[in-house]
Amino acid sequence: MNWFYHRNIGTKLLLAFASILMLTTFLGGFATLQLRKVNDAAGELASNWLPSIRSLNDIKxxxxxxxxxxxxMALYENDSTERTTITTVMNKNIDSLTAARKQYEGQISEQGEKAIYPSVKERIEKFIALHEQTLALLSTGQADQAKQLLLGPAFQNYLALLGELDKLAQVNLDGSLQSVHIADVTYDQSRFGIIALLVGSVLVGTLLAVFIARIISTPLRTAGAFANQVAAGDLTAEIRVSSRDETGQLSMALAAMNENLRRIVSQVRGGTETIATASSQISMGNLDLSSRTEEQASSLEETASAMEQLTSTVRENAKNAQQxxxxxxxxxxxxQEGGKVVHQVIETMGNIDASSKKIVEIISVIDGIAFQTNILALNAAVEAARAGEQGRGFAVVATEVRSLAQRSATAAKEIKSLIDSSVQQVGVGSTLVQQAGATMAEVVSSVQRVTDVMTEISAASSEQTQGIEQVNLAITQMDEVTQQNAALVEEAASASQSLSHQTRQLSELVGVFRLPGGVMHAAGVAVSGETLPATRPRPAASTVPSIATSPKAKPVPSAIASPANSDELWETF
Incomplete structure (x- = not known):
């Protein structure tokens, strides 16, 4: 199995799946072949034997x-009406017999049927001939001879024909039973074969899966354990390569990585102490220079902060004046808009007053109409009273019309009263609106005078702001130059201290690794007798708006690179 063991993982999986697919294909082909046999037997049963049995039954x-x-026909020899009906039905049955016989002739397929059917055909033709002879005797009034023919030769031929038909039916029944037997045997064979193939496929697939999983997972577990040892700092670990597939290639790559790490760690340890000593001396000198520069920058920042407060106050006053x-x-x-609205309200109140007066006139006309209607209704009632019984109905109508006219007059008077009251209130409202319009005009005039005064104040505040900003610009530029100087000095100090700190961390990180000699490097390299002082923080600079075009001083980083970055560099490597 060495040829398979050294194959690529893809080839191993491909061969395994190909084996499973071959077994599955063989299973499918076997099942298809057996199903075809069952289908042939069922098709022969459905298309040959059963239709033939049905056709023979139709003939019977x-x-x-x-x-x-x-x-x-023999019984109703004297009833012509009944015989006519029976003749019609009998002709249909003769047609059915002929159709069933022709249908069966197209279904004959076996030699047994072909041997028996000529006799059946001959007896059917004889049956039809005797039938026609019987009808001829009945039509001529020879009922007795017809009955003798029916009970004699015709009956014997009928019995013999039924026997022949039973033989044909038995042939077809035997053929159908044979087809069913073939289908049953094929089903049993198919079931046994399919179960056997399924069990074999499952066993082969399981064995291949376990074998391939073992030859893949074992080297991967070994490589994982080796990688964990290297991650823990043990560079003395060794890994054995036992195959030439992807897992073997991975093991060889891990071994090469381990060898390179050994060489790099040895070289890094040699240069760490030299770097640590030089960076400590540079850091001490830069710290002193940074302290003096920060004191000078702090004084200038205080001046800039005071000037900034003054500028901010003047600018705020200018903004308030503008607002x-x-x-x-x-x-x-x-x-002004309010004055226009009040003027429109005055016009609207006048229109309402005019409309109210027109409504009063209309109500007066309605009141006059109601009065005239009342008089007319009264006259109609008088005329109806004169007419006696004949005018009684008209009198009732006239009374109702009079009542309606009185109600209309009353309603018109009430509406007129309400409209008069509304007209008076509208007049009072118009007077008040005119007074409000005069007051609004005075307000507009006063607001305009206030606006002129505020415009002058805003212009004066803008001039003050421009002057203060020019002074602040000069101080800001001085502060920026000083901040930049202080930032450069502090960056140099911070970089030196960070370099020293990272050198110690690098020594500690390298000390984690164990080389084949069995020597464990000391955790950290002593670069000086005392701990380096921490970089003093800069005084917080006041926030100065960007008025000048020169850039602001960059913020001072606390370290060039953090310890986390060092860890990431080693992990990446």
């Missing part, structure tokens, strides 16, 4: 019905 039924019709000016303009616009 047609023969028995014709015999019954002949007997009825007040804008509010005054808005108030003036609103007041």
């Amino acid at each position: 039924v047609a023969l028995s019905r014709v015999r019954a019709n002949e007997a009825q 007040a000016n804008q509010l005054a303009l808005t108030a003036s616009s609103i007041a």
Whole structure:
């Protein structure tokens, strides 16, 4: 099995799946072949034997019905109406017999049928001839001779024909039973074969899966254990390569990586102490220079902060003046709009007053119409009273019309009263609206004067802001230059200290690895007798808006690179 063991994993899986597919294909082909045999047997049963049995049964039924019709014809020899009906039915049965015989002739397939059918055909033709002879005797009034013919030769031929038909039916029944037997045998064979093939496929697939999983997972577990040893810092571990597939290639790559790590760690240990000593000396000198530069920058920052506060105050006053000016303009616009609205209200109140007067006139006309209607109704009632019984109905109508006219007059008076009251209130409202319009005009005039004053204040505040910003610009530029100097000095100090710190960390990280000599490097390299002082933080600079075009001083980083970055570099490597 060495040829299979050293194959690629893809080839191993391909061969395993190919084996399973071959077994599955063989199983499918075997099942298809057996199903075809079952289908052939069922097709022969459905298309040959059963239709033939049905056709023979139709022939028997047609023969028995014709015999019954002949007997009825003999019994009703004196009833012409009944005989006509029976003749019609009998002709249909003769047609059914002929159709069933032709249908069976197309279904004959076996030698046994071919041997028996000529005799059946001859007897059917004889049956039809005797039938016609019987009908001829009955039509000429020879009923007795017809009955003798029916009970004699015709009956004997009928019995012999039934026997021949039974033989044909038995041949077809035997053929159908044979087809069923073939289907049963094929089913039993198919079931046994399919079960055997399924069990074999499952066993082969299981064995292949276990074998391939073992030859793949064992080297991977070995490589995983080796990688964990290297990750723990043990570079003395060894890995054995036992195959040439992907897992073997992985083991060889891990072995090469381990060898390179050994060489790199040995070289790094040699240069760590030299770097640590030099970086410590540079860091001490830069810290002193950074301290003096920060004191100078702090003083200038305080001056810039005070100037910034003054600039901020003047700028805020200018903004407030602009906002007040804008509010005054808005108030003036609103007041003018209010004056226009009050003028429109005055016009609307006048229109309402005119409309109310027109309504009063219309109500007066309605009141006059109601009065005239009342008079007319009264006259109609008088005329109806004069007419006596004949005018009684008209009198009732006139009374109702009079009542309606009185109600209309009353309603018109009430509406007129309400409209008069509304007209008076509208007049009072118009007077009040006119007074409000005069007051709004005075408000508009006052707001306009306030707007002019606020405009002058806003212009003066803008001039003050420009002057203060020019002074602040000069101080800001001085502060930026000083901040940049301090930042450069502090960056150099921080970089030196960070370099020293990272050198110690590098020594500690390299010390984790164990080389084949069995020597464990000391955790950390002593670069000086005392711990380096931490970099003093810069004083917090005041927030200065970007007025000048020169860039702001960059923030001072606390370290060039963090310890986490060092770990990431080693993990990446």
